[in-house]
Amino acid sequence: MAFDVEKIRQDFPILHQTINNHPLVYLDNAATTQKPIQVIEAVAGFYKKKNANIHRGVHYLSNLSTDLYEQARRSVQHFINARHDYEIIFTRGTTESINLVAFTFAEAFISQGDEIIITEMDHHANIVPWQQIALSKGAKLKIVPITDDYQLDFDTYTRLFTEKTKIVALPHISNSLGTINPIKKFIDFAHKHDVPVLIDAAQSVQHEKIDVQDLDCEFLAFSGHKIYAETGIGVLYGKEEWLDKLPPYQFGGDMIENVTFEKTTFQKLPLKFEAGTTNYVGAISLKAAIDYLTGIGLEEIEKYEKSLLNYAIDQISQIDGITVYATREDNKTSVLSFNIHGAHNYDVGMILDQMGIAVRTGKHCTHPLMQRLKIPGTVRASFALYNTTDEIDRFIKAVKKAKQMLI
Ligand code: PLP
Numbered sequence: 001m002a003f004d005v006e007k008i009r010q011d012f013p014i015l016h017q018t019i020n021n022h023p024l025v026y027l028d029n030a031a032t033t034q035k036p037i038q039v040i041e042a043v044a045g046f047y048k049k050k051n052a053n054i055h056r057g058v059h060y061l062s063n064l065s066t067d068l069y070e071q072a073r074r075s076v077q078h079f080i081n082a083r084h085d086y087e088i089i090f091t092r093g094t095t096e097s098i099n100l101v102a103f104t105f106a107e108a109f110i111s112q113g114d115e116i117i118i119t120e121m122d123h124h125a126n127i128v129p130w131q132q133i134a135l136s137k138g139a140k141l142k143i144v145p146i147t148d149d150y151q152l153d154f155d156t157y158t159r160l161f162t163e164k165t166k167i168v169a170l171p172h173i174s175n176s177l178g179t180i181n182p183i184k185k186f187i188d189f190a191h192k193h194d195v196p197v198l199i200d201a202a203q204s205v206q207h208e209k210i211d212v213q214d215l216d217c218e219f220l221a222f223s224g225h226k227i228y229a230e231t232g233i234g235v236l237y238g239k240e241e242w243l244d245k246l247p248p249y250q251f252g253g254d255m256i257e258n259v260t261f262e263k264t265t266f267q268k269l270p271l272k273f274e275a276g277t278t279n280y281v282g283a284i285s286l287k288a289a290i291d292y293l294t295g296i297g298l299e300e301i302e303k304y305e306k307s308l309l310n311y312a313i314d315q316i317s318q319i320d321g322i323t324v325y326a327t328r329e330d331n332k333t334s335v336l337s338f339n340i341h342g343a344h345n346y347d348v349g350m351i352l353d354q355m356g357i358a359v360r361t362g363k364h365c366t367h368p369l370m371q372r373l374k375i376p377g378t379v380r381a382s383f384a385l386y387n388t389t390d391e392i393d394r395f396i397k398a399v400k401k402a403k404q405m406l407i
Pocket residue numbers: 030031092093094095096123125126171173174175200202203223
C-alpha cells in the first residue's frame with residue numbers, strides 16, 4: 001500500500017487546529033507523539049463498556065479486561081518478536097523500565113569495584129539510575145565517547161571492557177542527535193565478554209522494526225507515549241533467563257502469590273514485576289497503537305520519515321550560519337538538532353511558536369552530551385509519520401525569519 005500522509009493526518013484530530021493564528025506544525029515528536037483516533041477510541045470505548053480491574057475478579061468485566069490486557073502483552077511480544085509473552089513487562093515508561101533493571105540487577109550482580117558501561121549520548125534516564133547504583137555500590141561508570149561526527153566511538157568501547165564489566169546500557173537512537181547506533185555490533189561485542197546489554201529503544205520502536213531475538217539484547221525498554229499510545233505505559237523486554245535471575249522491584253498487589261506475616265511468595269513472570277494495579281488501560285492503548293502502526297507498515301513509515309529528514313536537512317543546510325548536529329545522513333532518523341549562530345535556542349523556539357511551530361529547545365535531558373558539544377542546548381525538530389514536506393517548508397521559512405529577527 002502506498003504511504004498516504006494526507007489520509008494518515010485525518011486520523012490525528014489534534015493536528016487540525018491553529019496555534020497563534022497559524023496552522024499547527026507539530027515537530028516535537030521525540031518528546032511525545034500525538035494520538036490517532038483509533039487509540040483515542042480504543043481507550044474511550046474501554047471505559048464506556050469494558051472497564052474493571054484485571055487479574056482479580058470472577059465477574060465478566062474483570063475477565064474481559066484481563067483478556068484485553070494479556071492480548072496487549074502478546075501484541076507487544078509480536079511487535080518486537082520476543083520469544084515469550086511473559087518476557088514483556090508493563091511499566092510506566094522507559095525511565096521506569098531502566099530503573100527496574102538497574103536496581104534489581106545491582107542487587108543481584110553488582111558489588112564494589114564493578115563496572116557499568118553507558119555512553120556520552122545517553123538520555124538522563126539511562127545515566128542517572130546507573131550513576132546512583134555506582135554511588136551506592138562503589139561501582140564505576142565507564143563512558144563510551146562520541147566521535148566528531150556524532151557517532152559512538154566503537155573502538156574506544158571495545159577497550160572499556162575488563163573482567164569487572166557487569167552490564168552495558170546504551171541508546172538505540174539518540175534523542176538529541178537522531179544518530180542510529182549500530183547496536184547489534186555493540187551487543188555482539190559485549191557478549192564476547194559474557195556481558196548483558198540493555199537497549200534504550202525510546203526513540204527507535206516508533207521509527208523502525210525491532211527484533212529482539214535478532215538483536216539478542218538481554219533487555220530493551222520503550223515508552224507508549226512516544227509510539228502513539230497513552231502516557232504512563234511502557235515496556236521492559238527481558239530474556240526469560242535474565243528476568244528470572246532478578247529479584248522483584250516493587251512489592252504488593254499483582255506480583256504476590258501468597259502472604260503470611262512470616263513469609264511472602266511471589267508470582268512468576270511477568271507478574272513478578274507488575275506490582276499493584278498496573279496501567280491496564282494504557283496497555284490496551286498500546287495495542288491499539290501497535291495495530292495502527294503495523295496496519296501502515298513499519299518499513300513504509302521508516303522510508304517516509306527518512307525522506308522527510310533528508311528533505312529537512314537539505315533545506316536547512318541552504319541557510320547560512322546554522323550548525324546542524326549531524327553529518328552522516330545514512331544512519332540518522334527523525335531528529336534535526338540545530339543552532340543559529342549567535343542566537344539562543346530558547347529564543348528561536350519562542351519565535352517558531354509564534355508561527356504555530358512546535359519544536360523543543362534546550363538540553364533534551366542529555367546534559368553530558370551538551371557539555372561534550374560545548375553548547376547550552378539545541379533547537380530540535382523531530383518528525384513523525386504525519387508530518388509533511390509542506391510543514392517542513394513552513395518550518396524552514398520560520399527559521400529564516402527567526403534568524404532575521406535575532407541576528
Ligand atoms: N530515553 C530516551 C532516548 C528518551 O528520548 C526518553 C524521553 O525523551 C527517555 C529515555 C525517557 O522516556 P520516558 O520519559 O517516557 O520514560
